[in-house]
Amino acid sequence: MKEKFNSIKKYNFWNKTSPNLGYLRTEYTDKIIKYTENRLIKVLVGQRRSGKSYILRQLINKLIGEGVNRENILYINKEYTEFDFITNYSDLDSFVKYYQKTLAVSGKIYLFIDEIQDIADWERFVNSYSQNFVEEYEVFITGSNSNMLSGELSTLLSGRYVEFEIFPFSYNEYLKFLEKENNKQNFIEYMESGGLPELFNLQNDEIKRNYVSAVKDSVFFRDIIQRYSIKEPKLLEDVFIYLVNNAANLISISNIVNYFKNLGRKTTYDTISAYISYMENSFLIHKSERYNIKGKDTISGNAKYYINDLAFKNYLYKGYAYGIGYKIENIVYLNLRRAGYKVYTGVFGNREIDFVALKDDKHLYLQVSYLMLDKSTFEREYSALELIPDNFEKIVLSLDDVQFPQRNGIKHSQIWKFDFNK
Numbered sequence: 001m002k003e004k005f006n007s008i009k010k011y012n013f014w015n016k017t018s019p020n021l022g023y024l025r026t027e028y029t030d031k032i033i034k035y036t037e038n039r040l041i042k043v044l045v046g047q048r049r050s051g052k053s054y055i056l057r058q059l060i061n062k063l064i065g066e067g068v069n070r071e072n073i074l075y076i077n078k079e080y081t082e083f084d085f086i087t088n089y090s091d092l093d094s095f096v097k098y099y100q101k102t103l104a105v106s107g108k109i110y111l112f113i114d115e116i117q118d119i120a121d122w123e124r125f126v127n128s129y130s131q132n133f134v135e136e137y138e139v140f141i142t143g144s145n146s147n148m149l150s151g152e153l154s155t156l157l158s159g160r161y162v163e164f165e166i167f168p169f170s171y172n173e174y175l176k177f178l179e180k181e182n183n184k185q186n187f188i189e190y191m192e193s194g195g196l197p198e199l200f201n202l203q204n205d206e207i208k209r210n211y212v213s214a215v216k217d218s219v220f221f222r223d224i225i226q227r228y229s230i231k232e233p234k235l236l237e238d239v240f241i242y243l244v245n246n247a248a249n250l251i252s253i254s255n256i257v258n259y260f261k262n263l264g265r266k267t268t269y270d271t272i273s274a275y276i277s278y279m280e281n282s283f284l285i286h287k288s289e290r291y292n293i294k295g296k297d298t299i300s301g302n303a304k305y306y307i308n309d310l311a312f313k314n315y316l317y318k319g320y321a322y323g324i325g326y327k328i329e330n331i332v333y334l335n336l337r338r339a340g341y342k343v344y345t346g347v348f349g350n351r352e353i354d355f356v357a358l359k360d361d362k363h364l365y366l367q368v369s370y371l372m373l374d375k376s377t378f379e380r381e382y383s384a385l386e387l388i389p390d391n392f393e394k395i396v397l398s399l400d401d402v403q404f405p406q407r408n409g410i411k412h413s414q415i416w417k418f419d420f421n422k
Helices: 002-011 026-033 052-065 088-102 122-130 151-156 171-178 183-192 197-201 204-226 233-244 253-263 267-283 313-318 323-336 375-386
Strands: 041-046 074-079 109-113 137-142 161-165 284-294 297-307 342-348 349-357 361-370 393-398 410-412
Touching: 002 074, 002 088, 002 323, 026 052, 041 052, 041 074, 052 074, 052 109, 074 088, 088 109, 088 122, 122 137, 171 183, 171 197, 183 323, 197 204, 204 267, 204 313, 233 253, 233 267, 253 267, 253 361, 267 284, 284 313, 284 323, 297 323, 297 342, 313 393, 323 342, 323 361, 323 393, 342 361, 349 375, 361 375, 375 393
Parallel strands: 041 137, 041 161, 074 109, 109 137, 284 342, 361 393, 393 410
Antiparallel strands: 284 297, 342 349, 349 361
């Protein structure tokens, strides 16, 4: 154990030389730090390479800055080979006890465990340590699967955890990281790239394309193929390609099954449905269900899917037809989710509203358009919102060079200027 312990020291903050913190994502760390100094388990979830590890290290640095003893913080990252000896909850328990004894740690201990789903029966460890009233621990964990807190564990830890979904860089983070001004051209550049944090440290498109491909392969292999014993990995990727290139379009599982059957490839409804759910669980895609604005409930059947980052489209499947308007819509969806909204595709009579966003007692209706160059486009976007009889905020977003005046209480905003957090 001594040799293993020595090998992981470099990943911790026990000396004055802190590991690489990366770009400070204060929108996340400021929110998470408000939930510290209690027994709630802090759970960070999101797609691999979206920045969860950096945020954990930034939280550690923030705690040290607030006076927490460096040696009272233990960081474990299951993506690093040095931690391969921790395979199950018993290994983890033994290692934590060895750390406490070796460093003679006293007082409250902060445990940070990255990609915890790779530790068998980790739930037993987390439940035990977070609720230990003899010794005091505060637990922070990350995972790349949305089902890690479902089923039995969710019942076991009900009311004992708070979850934070981590997304790739937003447009605002992109501007700050590259020290750019907020304008239409820079928004378009962000839209034509993507938000995976590591992209902005790479020099050219070829390297970026290889990186995005490696991220996709890693998610597929580690979070889907291995986890669910996928027998048709090629079909899995082809379903992903289909969803990437039909993002923001209403589709059904049956549509996809028929698409592959027309190509001479046999598959079933259950297989396609399962593959899509696995991609949702690993945060590669997000589902937007239809929402009946009159009845205030969801509608089964067709739905829209959005990709977690446009880098997958821009660097891997660029040759496929995909309009700018759909890219803008994808960005709007992600920004609404970052801002904490539950997001749906609105239905009012026979009209579609791009987004119905719900948060607490707030409702927000959004129409998204590339450009409103002609009267018919203008009428289409505004008239759909004018049908809705309630007084919640209604907004049209577009890439137009001018901002249009209000019409019947409906506002217009240029997309790069809109504040989703207000």
